[in-house]
Amino acid sequence: MSSPPLLRLSGIGRVAAGRNVVAGLDLALDRGSALGLLGVNGAGKSTTLRMIAGVLAPTAGRIEIAGRDRRDDPHALGRLLGYLPEQVPLYGELCPEEYLVFCARLRGLGARQARRAADMAIERCGLGDVRGRLLGRLSKGFQQRAGIAQAIVHDPALLVLDEPASGLDPLQAANIRVLITELKAERAVILSTHLLPDVQACCDRVAILHRGRLRYDGPLESERGFLRVSVEAELDTDTWAKLPGVASAERSGNGWRVQLAPSATPGELASAIVSRGYGLVEFGREHAGLEEIFLRIAVEADVAEAA
Amino acid sequence: MRTLVLAGNDLRRFFVQPTPWVLLAALLALLAYFFLLSLDAYLRLMPKLAGLPDAPGVTDLVVLPSLRALASLLLIVVPLTGMRAIAGERQAGTLPLLIASGVGDVGLVLGKFLSLAVFFGVTVALALAIPLSLEWGTSLDLGRLGAAGLGLVLFAGALAAIALAVSSFAAQPLAAAGMALILDLALWMADAGARYEGVSSSFLNYLALPTHLEPFLHGVVASVDVVYFVLLAAVALALAARRVGALRGSG
Numbered sequence: 340m341s342s343p344p345l346l347r348l349s350g351i352g353r354v355a356a357g358r359n360v361v362a363g364l365d366l367a368l369d370r371g372s373a374l375g376l377l378g379v380n381g382a383g384k385s386t387t388l389r390m391i392a393g394v395l396a397p398t399a400g401r402i403e404i405a406g407r408d409r410r411d412d413p414h415a416l417g418r419l420l421g422y423l424p425e426q427v428p429l430y431g432e433l434c435p436e437e438y439l440v441f442c443a444r445l446r447g448l449g450a451r452q453a454r455r456a457a458d459m460a461i462e463r464c465g466l467g468d469v470r471g472r473l474l475g476r477l478s479k480g481f482q483q484r485a486g487i488a489q490a491i492v493h494d495p496a497l498l499v500l501d502e503p504a505s506g507l508d509p510l511q512a513a514n515i516r517v518l519i520t521e522l523k524a525e526r527a528v529i530l531s532t533h534l535l536p537d538v539q540a541c542c543d544r545v546a547i548l549h550r551g552r553l554r555y556d557g558p559l560e561s562e563r564g565f566l567r568v569s570v571e572a573e574l575d576t577d578t579w580a581k582l583p584g585v586a587s588a589e590r591s592g593n594g595w596r597v598q599l600a601p602s603a604t605p606g607e608l609a610s611a612i613v614s615r616g617y618g619l620v621e622f623g624r625e626h627a628g629l630e631e632i633f634l635r636i637a638v639e640a641d642v643a644e645a646a
Numbered sequence: 647m648r649t650l651v652l653a654g655n656d657l658r659r660f661f662v663q664p665t666p667w668v669l670l671a672a673l674l675a676l677l678a679y680f681f682l683l684s685l686d687a688y689l690r691l692m693p694k695l696a697g698l699p700d701a702p703g704v705t706d707l708v709v710l711p712s713l714r715a716l717a718s719l720l721l722i723v724v725p726l727t728g729m730r731a732i733a734g735e736r737q738a739g740t741l742p743l744l745i746a747s748g749v750g751d752v753g754l755v756l757g758k759f760l761s762l763a764v765f766f767g768v769t770v771a772l773a774l775a776i777p778l779s780l781e782w783g784t785s786l787d788l789g790r791l792g793a794a795g796l797g798l799v800l801f802a803g804a805l806a807a808i809a810l811a812v813s814s815f816a817a818q819p820l821a822a823a824g825m826a827l828i829l830d831l832a833l834w835m836a837d838a839g840a841r842y843e844g845v846s847s848s849f850l851n852y853l854a855l856p857t858h859l860e861p862f863l864h865g866v867v868a869s870v871d872v873v874y875f876v877l878l879a880a881v882a883l884a885l886a887a888r889r890v891g892a893l894r895g896s897g
Binding site: 389392396413422430431432447 | 745746748749
């Protein structure tokens with residue numbers, strides 16, 4: 340028998356004020372993977388994450404963490420789980436060091452252990468320069484990083500991050516993505532966002548929520564077949580189709596969306612374009628597929644509801 | 647264990663902020679002023695009192711009024727200090743941090759209560775030091791002062807528990823302070839009408855705070871009064887814990 344997944348949601352739902360905020364949600368997540376929870380505002384992402392974190396009680400279904408029911412042993416589960424809420428939970432009158440030591444001890448670490456854990460989290464989240472300054476006086480970027488440090492300080496197996504990159508500038512957001520990619524190696528990460536690039540950069544699985552229901556749950560891998568290519572030369576669809584390894588090509592924006600034949604490799608196509616002198620400008624993996632899925636789900640649901 | 651960590655963090659946060667210090671300083675300054683006024687009045691009365699048999703002493707005429715003044719000041723200061731306990735965490739968005747840590751509803755409320763109790767324990771100790779300074783020049787009834795100290799700590803504890811409970815129901819700290827103040831005053835004056843009519847042993851009398859505080863100030867430690875304060879605090883804390891649980895259910 341295989342061990343239970345680190346996180347398993349079975350049919351969880353939440354009714355608030357007579358409205359289904361989340362309904363019949365099933366998900367499972369294991370160590371070493373990162374799941375991006377995607378959805379428009381009000382889709383139920385935050386509610387789902389709050390239920391996993393134990394801040395909100397589901398009105399239906401079961402949440403199991405490492406095979407244990409969420410309700411059975413909140414004390415032990417607090418140690419297993421790190422949570423960054425949408426509004427970063429900071430005490431403005433403390434400095435990052437004091438704050439992180441407190442968070443670590445609140446999760447059950449001993450005094451000396453907590454100090455070491457806080458030092459590590461400070462280093463990991465790049466808070467070294469501000470470790471002695473008051474959290475309330477820090478910039479939004481530093482506050483967000485302190486929030487992430489708080490979620491990882493006790494080295495939890497499951498990391499629940501609600502919009503980890505919100506309010507960050509592009510450079511900081513990129514740093515956070517690198518950090519999440521590092522973290523997911525030995526943990527399970529579930530993060531919510533309404534930004535596709537966040538998911539593409541650090542998740543290997545995506546779940547799309549719309550109006551409280553799970554509409555899509557699958558690996559990002561399926562997008563691998565498509566490439567995004569732009570060239571200086573004016574080409575038409577037929578010219579593209581004659582290139583080696585190309586199954587189909589269509590215009591998309593100011594470039595082309597190219598699907599490779601099953602046996603072809605991107606390298607072959609690139610060298611073919613270069614050797615023919617088309618002037619290669621851009622060559623990369625196409626992620627628009629995900630965006631299409633996302634938009635289709637949002638639009639379809641709205642049309643179905645209007646009908 | 648986590649309850650103690652939570653209480654420790656709350657105390658730390660208390661003392662890195664100006665408000666508790668200002669409240670504590672203002673309370674002690676007012677008390678000292680009141681104490682000096684009573685002392686001055688006593689010194690003027692002393693020649694006349696000296697002739698009387700069984701005359702009231704310095705403990706009755708200076709210490710007792712000061713302690714009563716402290717009780718009245720606590721009625722105002724405790725709600726103002728305790729208002730942020732849970733409402734403040736909700737407003738700052740830090741309540742999810744505490745709940746997600748697995749400290750539990752009861753643990754959370756007890757931790758909060760413990761930090762308030764320590765703060766007011768220190769407050770009462772500092773306030774008692776003012777009348778205690780008379781020990782230099784005269785001899786005080788120290789047993790009576792000790793009983794008064796215990797009574798005031800129990801009194802402050804019950805008020806703190808009420809402030810905490812109200813703070814868990816209110817969304818804003820200031821609303822919590824206002825509500826707690828009104829509740830405290832209602833409990834303080836619950837039997838005012840009954841006493842005016844000369845009734846002193848009704849249920850209303852039992853309900854009122856002064857009925858149980860006065861014996862302590864007169865040096866009488868009765869179990870009924872101890873039980874009253876402990877019961878009041880326990881009911882308020884249980885309500886607060888239930889409310890924190892409900893917050894999780896209702897978002």
